[in-house]
Amino acid sequence: MADLEILVDPNVHRAEDDAYPDDWQSETTSIGSSIYRGLMENGRRYQSLRSQEYPVPADDQQFETYEAAHLLAMIMEAGRDNPLFRAPLEDPKHVLDLGTGKGNWAIDVADMFPDATVRGVDLFPPPGTWMPPNCVLEVDDAIQPWTWKDPFDLIHMRVMTASWTDEEWDKIYKQCYDHLEPGGWIEQLEAQPPLECDDGSVSEDNILKTWGPNMIECAKKTGRELNAMHIMTDKIRKAGFVDIQEKKYKWPVGPWPKDQQLKEAGMVNFQHWMSGCEGWCMYLLTKFGDPEPWKKEEVLVYISKLRKELQNPRHHNYMKAKRVWARKPFPEELEKIKANEAAKGKEASQ
């Protein structure tokens, strides 16, 4: 070996995908590079910050899915002055989007409220994209203690189901509560399996009907259930929030609805499904499929059957979705709440 030979670090300039800039100029080169590379499995890339604990890929195909879901959520709120959130905030100043994905929501909120600082945080760095100057996207694990110093006036989450265990959800809502200023708002929008059908146009043995229970069972085995939509309101209440409000939706899949707004939503949701379903199924079925983990090829066949059935215009599928928004009480309200609880406790013990 020559005296002055400099060995090449194989981790530098070896990012999987040129679309993601390598961060060789930063002080955290090795960590940053490995985060960009993620973990490759069955042809898909997964985040590597938490060891394979989030069951959906973080790659271009999945980012396309998030983009479609964002558009779908916006179409479902078309007609409102603010289609991004329902919390009654005219002039938010510090906004946080937990599990921001590609950052679509955070970027649009930053655009709509140029005086606000909007942070988005995710396990995987979003693809390099144009960003308004008041939007900051960060890579971090939201279950860890938060280091942001300024209190937020709005904390938002969307489609975070299967991200956390039951106890972790409580921890997340507590962190939200602690990091909101008094009077600040939390808002969450969730949609999840199964696929629903109200008019019998999908038979009970159709893959469109069996897909949902299949996914729900697999997710149960991970300890991170597909149930955020069902647990979020109670958990938000338990964390101490007040003024809790809800809005339920039906997100059609396909252009079958008569109503023009729902038809557009259905067409976008169809694309959402086409790009998303492989990512939703691959990890769960190859790890936790019934009766034993499935092979990649079996999953691909399953997905092609699912896609074929989705393309049938006679099937009137939709997904249930729910939005909840709630307020952190002001100190004087807290005193009243405590006094009421004490009075109730006294009554009960008499």
Ligand SMILES: C[S@@+](CC[C@H](N)C(=O)[O-])C[C@H]1O[C@@H](n2cnc3c(N)ncnc32)[C@H](O)[C@@H]1O
């Ligand atoms: C289904 S995606 C939704 C993305 C985005 N909220 C949207 O609606 O477009 C869920 C996101 O949550 C992120 N996530 C899951 N667990 C997380 C954690 N512990 N900390 C930060 N982000 C997390 C995932 O990486 C993924 O990008």
